[in-house]
Amino acid sequence: MAGGKMSARQKMINLMYLVFIAMLAMQMSREVLSAFGFMNEKLETNNISTIEKNKQAYANLATKASEQTEKFGKLNTQAKKIKQYSADFYSYLGELKTQMTTDLEDKKAYESMDKTTFLDTYFFKGDNYTPKGQEFLDNINAYRTNVNATLGEGSKFEALINSRFDTNDVIDSDGKTVPWLKYRYEGFPLIASLTNLTQMQADIKNSESEILNSLLGGKLEESLSLNNYKGIVALDKNAYFAGEKVTGKIVLGRYDAEMVPDNVILNGKDYKKIESGQVIIDMPAGNIGNHDIKGKIAFTQNGKVVEVPFESSYSVIPEPSNAVVSADKMNVVYRGLNNPISVSLPGVSDNNLSVSASGGNLTGSNGKYSIKPGSGKIATINVSAKLSSGKTVNSKATFRIKDIPAAMGSVREQYGTVRMPKSGLANSPISAGLPDFEFDLNITVKSFKIKVPGELTIIVNGTTLSAAAKKVLNKAQRGDIINIYDIKATANGYNLKQVLPVNIELTN
Template sequence: MAGGKMSARQKMINLMYLVFIAMLAMNMSKEVLSAFGFMNEKLVENNLSTAEKNALAYTNLATKASEQPEKFGPLKQKADKVKEYSSEFYQYLADLKSKMTADIEDKDNYEEMDKTDWLDAYFFKGDNYTAEGQEFLDKMDGYRNNVLNALGSDSKFAPVLNNRFSTDDVVDQETGKEIPFLRARYEGFPMVASLTNFTQIQADVKNTESDIISDLLGGQLESEVSMSNYNGVVQLDKNAFYPGDKVTGSVVLGRYDPSLKPSRVELNGKKYDNFKDGSVVLDLRAGSVGEKDIKGTIYFMENGEEVPVPFKSSYSVISKPNAPVVSADKMNVVYRGLSNPISISLPGVPDKDVRASAPGLQKTGSGKYMMRPKAGNTVSINVSAKLADGKNVNTKTVFRIKDIPAAMGTVRGQFGTVRMPKSGLANTPIGAGLPDFLFDLDLRVTSFKVKVPGQLAIIVNGSKLNAAAKKALSKARRGDIINIFGIQAVIKNNSYKLKKVLPVNIELTN
């Protein structure tokens, strides 16, 4: 091929041969490409597992910091910074991987990820780096330096961070020359190799988090599991007891563990041996009415010595009730046509053991009822309750039933006689209201009559003056009293018919 003068055809054949040889040298085998892909899958799976473990460790540290801020607060601050820097860098790498494989339809076909052009164009521009290539280096350096600053320059993790996230030049093993990090690791590499490389960096990030959080917690956790750091917690079955009742409940450790067995228990100054599954089972008798204390000490064996864990609580003994407490939330009466709120309860008795019944009575919540009275002038609410000792209490409470009082016509929200100009009345709607009534009712005027001095009364449908009423009003003079009467009104979303609506008068000021 090298000797003699070659024709154009021969030159073309030689050129194609050289290109073919170059392609063979550049293309990896399908097996190698697939191996990179499978390695990437394993790394992705491992990153998910490590992320879950790290999340649990962060939660554990947060709990410790809330319990003992002086000991664990500074450690949590360091951990939070490491978490923040790690999450930011990890997401940057995830976005970079997504961009790189955006045009790949089958993300699992690693044999087609043999091209080098995407990352070469993304990171490199001639002998220089693109803005994206420089950003990658800055992100790597920034993560390493930020974590080191958070931990302190003397941290034992400095060598690990400098090794895992180094961007120093790489020495070529064949030539001995130094090659810039970015070119040595990413220029001319198949896409699947770079994809796996980025996933490996993500794994380094997650492992770095794991190493740091484990180290931060490690030293403190050993001392925190000591029995001297536990507190006894009294859990009573209820907060109040009747004279003669059994005081039932349990005393457990703040860090409950069924496998823990106390060596002995002192309760109210006496030896007590009724304990089970890590808790002291209370079985006492309530005394006279008043506030009672439960206090004592649970002893545990630790390193051959007894460690005391004190506990203290209190409960109330109240007189046994003989009647429930029933009250109307609005008044001592209930109004026909309205939903009247009623509260029914019995001190010391759970709501589930209280039963109330009456015509129109409906339960709406714990101890809360609504009463819509039926016909008649009174309604009786019958209440029955089952006490803790099994006895039943029954009572009856009578409420008066009253109609909604007469409403009053209004102009501009004012009752009685209202002074205003004639021009204002022409466009002002007529309203109705119930002054000083305990319920807020939305009244809507449907019709009324207007009487202007010297003019016939005019019937108006609706709440504003019609044309005929305005014409009559135009003949009124200053000082005239315009009478609005025969007002008909309804309650919005209520079928109850109001008995009466009192009139309203307007004294014209001009």
């Protein structure tokens, strides 16, 4: 096209060709800008979903901390700090995004957001940063430092946090070292920078979610070092008559039959009766009163001697006066369930006990019973026995009656927010469970509601999606959050009062 004399027709063809190439370039630019906009919308939607999920996790951890302060109190304090750092940084980014789009009449006119002026003047002044640019960097660095400091040195999340909020200099494609802020934000279209900030907000919320999941997993990972073992004294009985021998075992937490100690000190003296990693207690009970059992077990680990202390106590009593009643699961009994109850009286065989109950239906014998509470709030176990001396002992124990806790909806035995393909959800039954509940329950889902974004809620009877539910599900897109809620279920024939929802994030 460039050589020789061209005809008017050839010149026109060449001109049209150049115009066509320019139009393609313009079209590509518009498509890229729109793609950034749609990506920003999707990220913002996902952020909303993650925020709601994190709220539930924070609430769950707070509840556990109130019930078991010693176990979860410190973790809840950590979570509160991370929540505050995350909220402050997330809000700061949100305010910056608002400033970036203040002058735009149409916040979704992505094809017009091709200017670079705002952040180029907001963050940079020549080769240096403006105070606002430095403030932006300081906020990122502060968030990374504060979260890592809260989790503690050596946290398994340290590398993840450092990677997601890294502001170190970058080597560009030409091999030159470029400051991170310039590399990521200088000269970029407005919509690209806006999406970049939304992604950073997503990193904040995802980091919170992953940390919370670890904290709610039942404390942070515990070391298997011998320094964390605890000596446990397990007596055959808690009280003894004068003249009896104290019998039982001393074992280690995380007991291993092949773990034989180098030596044992029991009540200040060397003790040699050791079998299969257990220290077998066999000694006189002593006089009436309280007696201590304490000492240490020594092991060799990595060439060093590690001593594990143990301590317990027992009482020598002249004669029993009260029955010993304990709930096998906890200090409450649950309505609608057969709650196992153990009943014993020191010095009296189980078959010589007379056991009855009020506030529920009692079944069983020989020290092992079950009580199924009624509609009241209190259940009482009454025990009586005639001792060999002829004396009759009467005792009772009172238990609070509680409803079965709220169950959790699940798909494929997963709770909370579950990522899976649309076809998987269409063919998977909706279930429910109580993962932290001590009882084995036969939970049956009777009905549930399914909500697809932008569609009407569908009520489904049974456990699998109906034709109507599958029809609205087919309209969902990748990344949509499908909400399964208002789940009605029974546990061992008892109607559960509440079943928490389960969310499904579609992967295709």
